[in-house]
Amino acid sequence: xxxxxxxxDSIRIGAFIAGQADFARAVEAxxxxxxxxxxxxxxxxxxxxxxxxxxxxxxxxxxxxPRVRLALLHATDRPDILRTLYSPHYPLARSVIAADAQxxxxxxxxxxxxxxxxxxxxxxxxxxxDPDGWRRRNGVALALxxxxxxxxxxxxxxxxxxxxxxxxxxxxxxxxxxxxxxTVLDNLNPAVTPLFHAExxxxxxxxxxxxxxxTNRNVLLQKGGQSRHVEHFVDPELNGLLDTVASDxxxxxxxxxxxxxxxxxLARGYSIPIFEEPQVYAGSTRVHDMHFEAVGRPVFYRTWLxxx
Numbered sequence: 001x002x003x004x005x006x007x008x009d010s011i012r013i014g015a016f017i018a019g020q021a022d023f024a025r026a027v028e029a030x031x032x033x034x035x036x037x038x039x040x041x042x043x044x045x046x047x048x049x050x051x052x053x054x055x056x057x058x059x060x061x062x063x064x065x066p067r068v069r070l071a072l073l074h075a076t077d078r079p080d081i082l083r084t085l086y087s088p089h090y091p092l093a094r095s096v097i098a099a100d101a102q103x104x105x106x107x108x109x110x111x112x113x114x115x116x117x118x119x120x121x122x123x124x125x126x127x128x129x130d131p132d133g134w135r136r137r138n139g140v141a142l143a144l145x146x147x148x149x150x151x152x153x154x155x156x157x158x159x160x161x162x163x164x165x166x167x168x169x170x171x172x173x174x175x176x177x178x179x180x181x182x183t184v185l186d187n188l189n190p191a192v193t194p195l196f197h198a199e200x201x202x203x204x205x206x207x208x209x210x211x212x213x214x215t216n217r218n219v220l221l222q223k224g225g226q227s228r229h230v231e232h233f234v235d236p237e238l239n240g241l242l243d244t245v246a247s248d249x250x251x252x253x254x255x256x257x258x259x260x261x262x263x264x265x266l267a268r269g270y271s272i273p274i275f276e277e278p279q280v281y282a283g284s285t286r287v288h289d290m291h292f293e294a295v296g297r298p299v300f301y302r303t304w305l306x307x308x
Contacts, residue, residue, distance in 0.1 A: 001300070013282070016040075022284040022305060023298070028153060029087040035282045044089035044278040045296035047201030048101045050211045051093040051273040052152060054162065055198050057190035057221040058270070059233035062142060069269030071121035074114040075169045076272050081161055085154050089280060093273030096262045102205050103258035110266050111273065118169045127170070135170035143172040146195035147183045153277070155197050188227040196221075199277050203294035205258045206246040212265070213242045220270055238264055 004021060006012040013031045016024040017038050027035065032042050054076075056063045063069055082092055091099065094108035127135040127142050135142035148156040156175060163173035176186065176193070186192045198219045200211045210216045214234070218225035223234045241264070244257045265271050279296035286306045291299040 016282055016284070019284070022286050023290075024282045025279070025298075027280040027282050029085065029090065029280075030154075031282075032087050032089070032280070039285055041283045041285075041287070042089065043281040043283060043290060043292070043298075045281070045292035045298075046098060046100050047199075047277055047279060047296045048098050048203045048294060049201040049207040050097055050199060051095070052199040052275050052277040053093070053096070053197075054146070054159075054272045054274065055196050055219045056270055057194045057196065057233070059190040059221055059230045060194035062140075062144060063194045064233075065125045066269045067121045067125040068127070068142070071118040071125070071169065072166060072171065073118075073266075073269055073272045074112065074121070075118035075166050075171070076162060076274075077113040077165050078111065078272075078274055079113070080165070081158060082275055084161060085157055086275060089278050090153075091276040093275050096265050096271055096273055097208060097258075098276040101207070102203070103255040103262075105259045105262050107262060107266050115169060122169060122171075129170050133170055134172060141172060142170070143174065144194050145174045145176050145192065146197060147176045147178070147187055147193055149197035149199075152197055152199055153280075158274070159197065188221070189229040190221045190227075190233075191229060201277070201279075201295040205254055208258060208261055209242040209246040212261075212270075213239060213246075235268075 006015060009028055009031065012024055013027065015021055017034065027042065035042060056069050058064050078092060082090055094106050094111070095104055097104055122135055126137045130136050146159055148159060159175045163175065166173050187196060196219055198211060200207055200217065202210065211219050214222040214224035221227050221230050221233065223230045238261065241257045241261045245254050245261060248254045281298065283290055286308065288304050288306060289302045291302060293299050
C-alpha cells in the first residue's frame with residue numbers, strides 16, 4: 001500500500017479522479033457529485049459520537065441566561081443549513097449524540113426552528129430590538145463570537161449561514177479566524193468566545209463525558225478544567241451524571257444516565273446539535289470489500305483491487 005498526503009481538497013480530489021489514487025479521505029459534500037458522476041463510490045461512515053454542534057460557554061454573561069441559549073437554538077434553521085451546504089450523507093441531528101450511538105434518545109421535537117419562540121424568549125430575557133434591528137439590554141449589544149473549527153467540515157460556511165439566521169432575530173455573530181495558537185487561547189476564554197464549534201467521535205457512551213466534562217475536552221468551559229479564565233460556571237449535577245456514564249459497571253444504569261444527560265444538555269440550552277458527522281471517503285471502481293470500524297476509520301484487511 002502506498003499513502004500520499006495531499007492536504008489541499010481540490011488537488012486531492014483531482015488526483016483521485018485522475019486515477020492517481022484508488023481511495024481518498026476527507027471528501028467534502030460539494031465534491032461528492034463529481035466523484036459519483038465519474039462512476040466512483042462515496043463511503044460515509046458514521047462516527048457514532050457527539051454530533052457536530054455549536055455549544056455555549058455560560059460563564060459569559062451574554063449567554064448565561066438559558067432563555068438566550070434556547071432562543072438561539074430555535075433561531076437556528078438546521079434543515080436549511082444541511083440543504084445549503086451538505087449532502088444526504090450528513091443526517092440532521094436529533095440529539096446531542098448520533099442516532100446510531102449507544103443510548104441515543106430522540107429529541108428532534110426539542111430542536112425545531114421556531115423564530116417566533118426565539119423572539120419571545122429574547123424579549124422575556126430583556127433583550128429588545130434597537131432601531132437598527134439588533135438586540136440590546138442596558139445598552140449592551142447581544143453580539144457573540146466564535147472561531148471556525150478547521151477540523152469540522154465547512155465550519156466557516158456553516159457559521160456564516162448561522163450568523164445570517166441569527167440576524168433575523170437581532171443577534172450578531174462574528175466568525176473569528178487566526179493562527180492555530182491564537183485560536184486555542186481564545187477558545188479557552190469564554191469572554192472572547194462564548195460559542196464553540198464542537199464534535200467528538202467515539203462508539204462508547206463515555207464519549208459524552210469526553211466532550212462535556214471539565215477535566216476532559218470541557219466544551220462548555222466549566223471551572224475545574226484547563227482554562228484559567230472561567231469565573232463562575234460549573235454544573236455539578238451534569239458532571240455527576242457524566243461520571244456515572246463513564247464509570248458505572250451496570251450497562252442499564254449507564255444508558256439511563258446517558259438519557260438524562262442528553263435531556264439536561266438540551267433543556268438547559270447548552271448545545272445546538274446540527275448534524276451527525278460522518279467520515280466521508282471516495283473509492284474507485286477498482287476497490288472492493290471495503291469496511292469501516294466503529295467510528296468510521298477504514299479497515300483494509302479484506303479489501304482488494306480489481307485489475308485495471
